[in-house]
Amino acid sequence: QGTRVGFYSYTCPEVESIVKETVTDHFNSNPTIAPGLLRMHFHDCFVRGCDASILLTGSSTERTAGPNSLLRGYEVIDDAKTRLEAACPGVVSCADILALAARDSTKGASWKVPTGRRDGRVSLASETANLPASRDSIDLQKQKFADKGLNDQDLVALVGGHTIGTSACQFFRDRLFNFNMTTGNGADPSIDPAFLPQLQALCPQNGDANRRVALDTGSPNTFDASFFKNLKNGRGILQSDQKLWEDASTRSYVQRFLGIRGLQGLNFNVEFGRSMVKMSNIGVKTCTEGEIRRVCSAIN
Ligand code: HEM
Ligand SMILES: [Ca+2]
Numbered sequence: 001q002g003t004r005v006g007f008y009s010y011t012c013p014e015v016e017s018i019v020k021e022t023v024t025d026h027f028n029s030n031p032t033i034a035p036g037l038l039r040m041h042f043h044d045c046f047v048r049g050c051d052a053s054i055l056l057t058g059s060s061t062e063r064t065a066g067p068n069s070l071l072r073g074y075e076v077i078d079d080a081k082t083r084l085e086a087a088c089p090g091v092v093s094c095a096d097i098l099a100l101a102a103r104d105s106t107k108g109a110s111w112k113v114p115t116g117r118r119d120g121r122v123s124l125a126s127e128t129a130n131l132p133a134s135r136d137s138i139d140l141q142k143q144k145f146a147d148k149g150l151n152d153q154d155l156v157a158l159v160g161g162h163t164i165g166t167s168a169c170q171f172f173r174d175r176l177f178n179f180n181m182t183t184g185n186g187a188d189p190s191i192d193p194a195f196l197p198q199l200q201a202l203c204p205q206n207g208d209a210n211r212r213v214a215l216d217t218g219s220p221n222t223f224d225a226s227f228f229k230n231l232k233n234g235r236g237i238l239q240s241d242q243k244l245w246e247d248a249s250t251r252s253y254v255q256r257f258l259g260i261r262g263l264q265g266l267n268f269n270v271e272f273g274r275s276m277v278k279m280s281n282i283g284v285k286t287c288t289e290g291e292i293r294r295v296c297s298a299i300n
């Protein structure tokens with residue numbers, strides 16, 4: 001792949017501890033940056049590979065685009081970069097900082113992150129149009145992941161990243177009040193009827209579209225398989241999440257992460273790490289490609 005664990009062991013041996021400490025410092029004052037960083041890394045990797053293109057500022061860059069409008073945690077990466085430039089100037093890429101920060105943000109799943117990515121020089125808002133979206137069909141979700149070399153198990157494991165963090169009401173409120181099926185209005189029938197009023201109370205029809213709701217009801221801060229249990233119980237928040245259970249082909253992976261009898265079990269935290277290493281290697285730039293940015297928000 002071109003990346004390897006310990007890439008900086010001679011050139012910047014403290015890189016991992018500096019990134020981790022930076023994430024922890026910010027997390028302590030604002031825990032919502034943890035899910036923010038995980039999602040940011042995903043959105044970076046799916047557009048031009050994991051090259052920190054998401055971090056570039058300017059008109060019409062990726063971060064100005066609709067699908068990225070709610071990303072958070074940019075200041076954490078900038079802070080880590082400042083600390084790293086003091087410790088080992090010109091050595092560590094912003095793409096690697098983001099990959100390490102995404103791992104550190106999960107706390108609970110831990111895996112070794114291969115490093116050696118270089119930073120890209122191009123970032124275009126128009127290229128974010130193909131990022132996975134919450135109303136994508138299961139076939140389209142599979143297709144978008146397959147296009148990046150990720151299989152159906154990777155899809156289910158990685159969407160399991162929704163075990164932490166929150167979603168704005170705007171992304172799922174249609175499921176609660178006017179779900180357009182052949183029958184017309186009403187709620188998405190895949191929602192647990194006992195859960196529906198709770199969600200409707202959190203996201204009232206004419207309420208604030210930016211109000212945030214946990215993606216993993218009951219366990220929004222812990223990296224665990226609880227998210228899959230919620231899917232099994234009709235308590236997924238996003239339509240795309242609940243579809244992982246409604247569709248038979250992806251349901252078997254959900255069941256395996258839940259350790260359902262008769263199926264070969266899969267440990268979610270272990271498999272999540274494995275799939276993250278694959279995702280973190282999408283389209284990486286190495287050797288003479290790209291550059292090591294001096295600041296993460298601008299090309300050199
Ligand atoms: C089919 C694929 C996916 C879709 C459609 C999707 C969609 C979404 C949406 C709509 C939100 C709410 C955003 C907001 O309101 O701020 C969200 C949040 C989130 N997503 Fe995904 N996602 C997908 C895959 C992933 C993957 C692969 C990861 C990471 C490995 C991930 C990590 C997260 C996290 C951690 C949050 C919470 C963000 C926060 O609290 O700020 N998602 N996702
Ligand atoms: Ca990118």
Ligand SMILES: [Ca+2]
Nearest residue numbers: 163216219222
């Ligand atoms: Ca959880």
